[in-house]
Amino acid sequence: MENNFKLMQGNEACVEGALYAGMRFYSGYPITPSTELMEKSAIRLPLKGGKFIQMEDEIGGIAAAIGASLTGLKSMTGTSGPGFSLKQENIGYAAITEVPLVVVNIQRGGPSTGLPTSPAQGDVMQAMWGTHGDHPVIALSPSSVREMFELTVRAFNLAEKFRTPVILLADEIVGHMREKIVMPKAGDLEVVNRKEPAPNNENYLPYAVDEDSYVPEIASFGNGYRFHVTGLMHDETGFPSNSTENAEKLIKRLMAKISENKEEIIDFEEYMTEDADIIILGYGGTARSVKSSVKALRKQGIKAGMFRPKTIWPFPEERVKELSKQAKAILVAELNLGQYVLEVERVIKNNCKLGFVGKANGEVLMPDEITAKAKEVL
Amino acid sequence: MMAQNEIRLTGSGGQGLILAGIILAEAALLQGDNAVQSQSYGPEARGGASKSEVIISEEDIDFPKVNKADILLSLTQIAYDKYKKTTKESATVIVDSSIKIDETLKVGKVIRIPIIDTASNKIGKSIVSNIVALGAIQEETGIVKRGFLEKAVLNRVPAKFKDLNRKALSEGFNLIKE
Amino acid sequence: MASALTEKYIRSDKFPHMWCPGCGHGIIMRSIIDAIDRLGLEKDKVCVVSGIGCSSRAPGYMDFNTLHTTHGRALPFATGIKLANPDLHVIVVSGDGDSSAIGGNHLIHAARRNIDITTIVFNNNIYGMTGGQYSPTTPTNYFGTTAPYGNIDRTFDIAQLAGAAGATYAARSTVFHVPQLTNYIENALRKKGFSLVEAISTCPTSFGRRNKKGDAVDMIKWLKDSAVTTTKAAKMSEEEMDGKFTIGEFKDTEAPEYVEEYDKLIERLKGEDNE
Numbered sequence: 001m002e003n004n005f006k007l008m009q010g011n012e013a014c015v016e017g018a019l020y021a022g023m024r025f026y027s028g029y030p031i032t033p034s035t036e037l038m039e040k041s042a043i044r045l046p047l048k049g050g051k052f053i054q055m056e057d058e059i060g061g062i063a064a065a066i067g068a069s070l071t072g073l074k075s076m077t078g079t080s081g082p083g084f085s086l087k088q089e090n091i092g093y094a095a096i097t098e099v100p101l102v103v104v105n106i107q108r109g110g111p112s113t114g115l116p117t118s119p120a121q122g123d124v125m126q127a128m129w130g131t132h133g134d135h136p137v138i139a140l141s142p143s144s145v146r147e148m149f150e151l152t153v154r155a156f157n158l159a160e161k162f163r164t165p166v167i168l169l170a171d172e173i174v175g176h177m178r179e180k181i182v183m184p185k186a187g188d189l190e191v192v193n194r195k196e197p198a199p200n201n202e203n204y205l206p207y208a209v210d211e212d213s214y215v216p217e218i219a220s221f222g223n224g225y226r227f228h229v230t231g232l233m234h235d236e237t238g239f240p241s242n243s244t245e246n247a248e249k250l251i252k253r254l255m256a257k258i259s260e261n262k263e264e265i266i267d268f269e270e271y272m273t274e275d276a277d278i279i280i281l282g283y284g285g286t287a288r289s290v291k292s293s294v295k296a297l298r299k300q301g302i303k304a305g306m307f308r309p310k311t312i313w314p315f316p317e318e319r320v321k322e323l324s325k326q327a328k329a330i331l332v333a334e335l336n337l338g339q340y341v342l343e344v345e346r347v348i349k350n351n352c353k354l355g356f357v358g359k360a361n362g363e364v365l366m367p368d369e370i371t372a373k374a375k376e377v378l
Numbered sequence: 379m380m381a382q383n384e385i386r387l388t389g390s391g392g393q394g395l396i397l398a399g400i401i402l403a404e405a406a407l408l409q410g411d412n413a414v415q416s417q418s419y420g421p422e423a424r425g426g427a428s429k430s431e432v433i434i435s436e437e438d439i440d441f442p443k444v445n446k447a448d449i450l451l452s453l454t455q456i457a458y459d460k461y462k463k464t465t466k467e468s469a470t471v472i473v474d475s476s477i478k479i480d481e482t483l484k485v486g487k488v489i490r491i492p493i494i495d496t497a498s499n500k501i502g503k504s505i506v507s508n509i510v511a512l513g514a515i516q517e518e519t520g521i522v523k524r525g526f527l528e529k530a531v532l533n534r535v536p537a538k539f540k541d542l543n544r545k546a547l548s549e550g551f552n553l554i555k556e
Numbered sequence: 557m558a559s560a561l562t563e564k565y566i567r568s569d570k571f572p573h574m575w576c577p578g579c580g581h582g583i584i585m586r587s588i589i590d591a592i593d594r595l596g597l598e599k600d601k602v603c604v605v606s607g608i609g610c611s612s613r614a615p616g617y618m619d620f621n622t623l624h625t626t627h628g629r630a631l632p633f634a635t636g637i638k639l640a641n642p643d644l645h646v647i648v649v650s651g652d653g654d655s656s657a658i659g660g661n662h663l664i665h666a667a668r669r670n671i672d673i674t675t676i677v678f679n680n681n682i683y684g685m686t687g688g689q690y691s692p693t694t695p696t697n698y699f700g701t702t703a704p705y706g707n708i709d710r711t712f713d714i715a716q717l718a719g720a721a722g723a724t725y726a727a728r729s730t731v732f733h734v735p736q737l738t739n740y741i742e743n744a745l746r747k748k749g750f751s752l753v754e755a756i757s758t759c760p761t762s763f764g765r766r767n768k769k770g771d772a773v774d775m776i777k778w779l780k781d782s783a784v785t786t787t788k789a790a791k792m793s794e795e796e797m798d799g800k801f802t803i804g805e806f807k808d809t810e811a812p813e814y815v816e817e818y819d820k821l822i823e824r825l826k827g828e829d830n831e
Contacts, residue, residue: 005407006407007400007403007404007407007413025636025639025640027632027635027636043451046818046821046822046825047825049822050639051639052464053635053639053816053818055632055635055665056632056661056664056665057661057662058660059629059631059632060629060631060635060661060662060665061632063625063626063629063632063633063635063636064632064633064636064639065636066633066636067605067632067633067634067635067636067637067640068636068637068640069624069636069640070623070633070636070637071603071636071637071640071641071644072640072641073640075636075698090626090629093625093626117418154500173416173442176416176417177414177415177416177442178400178403178414178415178416179412179413179415179439179442180407180412182399209736221603221619221621221637221641221644222600222603222641222643222644223600224600226599226600226619226620226622227621227622228615228622228623228624229622229623229624230614230616230623230624231624231625231626232624235708239570239616240616240624265408274462285442287439288440288441288442289412289441291441292440292441295440323676323830364443366441366443366445367441367673368445
């Protein structure tokens with residue numbers, strides 16, 4: 001019997017997912033616990049005629065990826081906390097220039113050098129606010145090796161469709177563990193490619209959008225259209241413009257690009273939430289502990305359920321609000337001292353009780369700890 | 379056999395425990411089970427105590443880390459001292475014969491066998507201690523079937539060392555049988 | 557009436573440009589398009605990438621594929637572009653601060669790789685766009701807004717730095733020595749490998765005013781009087797060279813080019829993919 005399953009490491013699955021989605025350019029800088037992303041890309045890319053380069057620093061890593069994406073290749077860069085901090089300026093650059101890009105952050109203990117080999121989820125708010133200025137954000141959070149594959153494919157699809165940097169916010173737990181994965185075959189998963197403009201349009205404007213779309217059709221460099229791309233506020237021609245009217249128009253469109261497409265972008269998993277008295281919210285590697293805890297609570301006769309965001313940003317506001325109206329309590333579990341819980345708090349207001357269980361000492365959250373807290377909250 | 383088996387392999391960095399964990403996990407997959415393998419490293423991995431963990435289950439595995447182990451392997455005293463209290467009361471503890479056991483601890487069974495000595499002197503290569511240990515674990519606990527374990531070992535070692543590793547596995551079985 | 561070069565290569569609808577009267581940058585920009593024209597490079601295949609600063613506004617006025625990036629980062633962006641499409645002629649336009657301060661690390665590594673990118677450094681010895689702070693090429697004892705008592709820093713020799721780091725072509729000229737500058741840029745574009753031309757420019761507004769260099773004409777005269785060819789400089793004493801600088805082609809060698817080497821790797825590996 002042909003069984004296309006493998007024992008694969010999360011980071012490796014991420015690269016395989018990227019390749020499946022059509023990635024043909026990777027640039028980056030070594031940093032634990034993300035280095036396997038680079039190493040696997042270095043091996044696999046040239047075999048597919050793709051390009052890999054280890055750049056001289058983290059910033060070079062993201063800059064080269066943006067350059068390659070502008071030139072038509074699906075590109076990825078990976079890192080962890082310290083590198084994620086360094087990359088922020090250019091994440092904003094990709095956002096305003098509307099260049100498709102996937103940035104992988106395998107979160108580790110911070111701040112600063114922190115705990116290089118220990119898991120954490122302390123970059124959640126940074127993923128949203130790390131780069132200066134108002135800007136659109138999409139961030140996905142995988143909970144298994146399989147999702148390291150699938151959500152990477154999704155990250156590329158969203159990046160291509162919405163012409164925006166997408167952050168794959170993983171953690172050391174999921175990045176380094178090895179699990180069974182059945183490798184999807186070609187055609188099993190949807191792969192989306194960016195729209196490019198038809199050739200020979202004399203009136204081509206790289207940053208113009210159709211009325212019902214928010215996404216411009218930007219040609220790749222060298223394909224016959226010559227235009228300007230800049231990180232300055234710009235108009236439809238791509239050239240700089242500092243007029244108030246233009247700045248207003250551009251920033252609103254950039255934000256609407258994501259906010260008006262929230263329904264399509266937001267994704268989550270629910271486990272036993274229908275009749276739950278307490279709903280435990282967890283994402284990434286922590287969700288594994290949460291699920292285990294929910295099962296244990298149910299065995300003890302407590303109606304627990306799990307809500308697991310797969311898109312961290314945009315925040316699944318509507319669904320969380322709904323859940324807060326039907327449950328008695330929501331408990332947020334994350335590997336930090338309270339970041340995502342702030343969003344939950346903002347959204348549920350006083351609809352139900354809100355609890356928090358977190359850690360930032362390098363250890364994972366044990367199911368027992370979550371179970372104990374859940375009982376306390378109820 | 380229990381629904382879920384939690385295995386903790388401990389020793390010092392460089393003893394091939396991560397590879398051993400991967401092999402065990404792959405053997406489990408070959409026999410149709412689910413498995414999750416993880417490890418911890420850091421300063422402790424350099425000569426200190428390092429561990430590699432595998433969870434094997436017929437069901438889906440939620441929490442991917444081993445809390446209280448069903449099977450504990452320790453190849454060094456430092457590792458044993460660090461992890462001896464992290465097992466279930468029913469656990470099987472397999473240690474190298476160089477290790478002094480803590481008699482006060484309540485565990486299911488303790489087995490002291492000359493794993494490192496067998497690898498270094500009988501086989502002639504201390505580097506295969508991890509494979510010898512795997513053989514012993516399999517023979518004692520049966521968590522994975524022999525055939526799958528062997529296949530997993532051979533998948534993960536360089537071609538020119540296949541015979542060496544077969545022998546190591548075999549010696550591991552023998553350590554328990556005798 | 558515009559010249560033929562301007563007609564063909566300049567985005568005149570974006571004029572008036574933002575450079576000050578007396579700024580030398582327009583001269584360098586013209587030399588670049590002149591060199592491109594001499595080589596007959598296809599406009600659609602030329603990509604000009606800049607960082608941030610007065611220098612980096614140049615690509616906005618040039619009718620090619622143009623990319624205005626973040627401060628100091630033109631070279632890594634350009635690296636990604638060149639790797640993604642080796643058929644493109646990739647030119648980086650940078651300033652003294654952009655290329656040797658914040659961008660210094662990228663400069664030495666791009667040179668080390670010998671990747672086929674032509675870098676033109678518009679060196680006006682100051683951070684002009686932000687109002688006149690000193691840069692790694694502001695001469696010692698000169699003034700800048702952040703060196704109000706005189707600069708105590710020593711300076712970089714950017715062309716030599718690039719050469720030492722591995723560039724296979726490194727040259728320096730000035731906005732006075734236009735024919736030479738254009739020739740050097742042409743040679744740099746021709747070179748298959750990392751080439752750098754440092755073009756000494758004039759900034760009367762920030763550098764000139766603060767350092768009592770007179771007006772634009774005085775500053776260009778100064779370039780004429782202070783530039784010394786390397787052969788001549790070799791015969792001069794340290795005293796005689798004080799206040800002067802060398803111009804010329806400091807390096808012109810051959811070495812394996814990065815993108816070509818990577819393509820060779822891809823060829824070598826063909827047939828080994830097991831998918």
